[in-house]
Amino acid sequence: MIDPMAPSNGAILVIISGPSGVGKDTIIDALRLRVHEPEYHYVVTCTTRARRPGELDGVDYHFLSREAFERQRAAGGFLEANEVHGNWYGTPRGQVRDALEAGHDVILKIDVQGAQVVKTKVPGALLIFLIPPSLEDLFQRLRSRATETADELEIRQRNAAIELARQEDYDYVVTNETGQVERTALRIDEIIDDEHRSQPDRRVVVYPRSP
Numbered sequence: 001m002i003d004p005m006a007p008s009n010g011a012i013l014v015i016i017s018g019p020s021g022v023g024k025d026t027i028i029d030a031l032r033l034r035v036h037e038p039e040y041h042y043v044v045t046c047t048t049r050a051r052r053p054g055e056l057d058g059v060d061y062h063f064l065s066r067e068a069f070e071r072q073r074a075a076g077g078f079l080e081a082n083e084v085h086g087n088w089y090g091t092p093r094g095q096v097r098d099a100l101e102a103g104h105d106v107i108l109k110i111d112v113q114g115a116q117v118v119k120t121k122v123p124g125a126l127l128i129f130l131i132p133p134s135l136e137d138l139f140q141r142l143r144s145r146a147t148e149t150a151d152e153l154e155i156r157q158r159n160a161a162i163e164l165a166r167q168e169d170y171d172y173v174v175t176n177e178t179g180q181v182e183r184t185a186l187r188i189d190e191i192i193d194d195e196h197r198s199q200p201d202r203r204v205v206v207y208p209r210s211p
Contacts, residue, residue, distance in 0.1 A: 013096060013106045013122050013204050014040075014192060017115045018130030019160035020085070021142035023176045023184075024109050025060075027130065030185035031107065041099035043108045046072065049087035062092070079206065080110070080117040085155055091118065097206055105192060112166045124204035126195055128188060129170035133177055135161065 018024050028042060046062040048069050057063050064072070069088050073081050081090035091108060099106045110118065112129075119125050132138035139157055167173050172191050176184045195202070 010196070010200065010202060011100045011103050011105050011204060012192060012195060012202065013100065013108060013118070013125040013206075014188075015108050015110055015115050015118060015125055015127045016130065016188070017110055017112050017127070017163075017170065018176075019132070019138060019163040020156040021138050021160070022130045022132050023141070023181070024130060026181055027176060027184050027188065028107060028109055030181045031188060034185060034189060036105070036189075038104050041095070041102075041104040041106045043091060043095050043099075043106060045109065046078070046090045046092060047087060049089075079121060080114045082111060082113045082117070084111045084113065085152065085159070089114065093206070096122075100204055100206065112163050112169070116169060122204060122206050124202055126172075126192070127170040128172045128174060128191060129167045130174055130176045130184070131164060131167060133175060135164070137178060 016024055016028065031040065032042065044058060044060075044062055046064050046069060048064060048066050049061070051057065051061075051063050055061065055063075066088065069081075069090065072078065073090060077093055078090035079093045079096055081088060083089075089111065091110065091114065096106055096108070108118070115127055119127060132141070138160055142153060142156055142160075174184060174187050174191075
């Protein structure tokens, strides 16, 4: 029997998606610097991906071995888990539950596959899709960051076009113009504020995995 958790006291689960290289991490970093009352909770995703230079375990991601990831997934510890670009990513269920119950809007960066899975489990989630000014602009961003091998870059470029076609599945689409990080972060804040005003009685309920 599925027993939904308690409603979230008006807090919203905000899912931010977009193709690789669109600037999701940069925008979320900008959101962290803005003042919110109460403060947003930023979900730290679990992944089997190797840590990149400068990344911190428990801050950027929870970096897990495939064995540890699978154990947590088998125990129902993830709200969703998907394989993306050859690596596994999972959203820790407890983080989302605890933050919503405490009345904090939750910011979750997730791929398009995972976003739809979460939406089925959290019908009240707010989905925001970031897009680049153009596909060529996106490819240039991917090339300039130089964090992938040539094969990985090819995969990300191929998947980007597929992911961009999914933007109609989202509640809002926001263009992340080059050099306009603050403006993009402000737009996301405005969307969240508008949602609170238009739906003050919104009840975001997370349905746990069936036994």
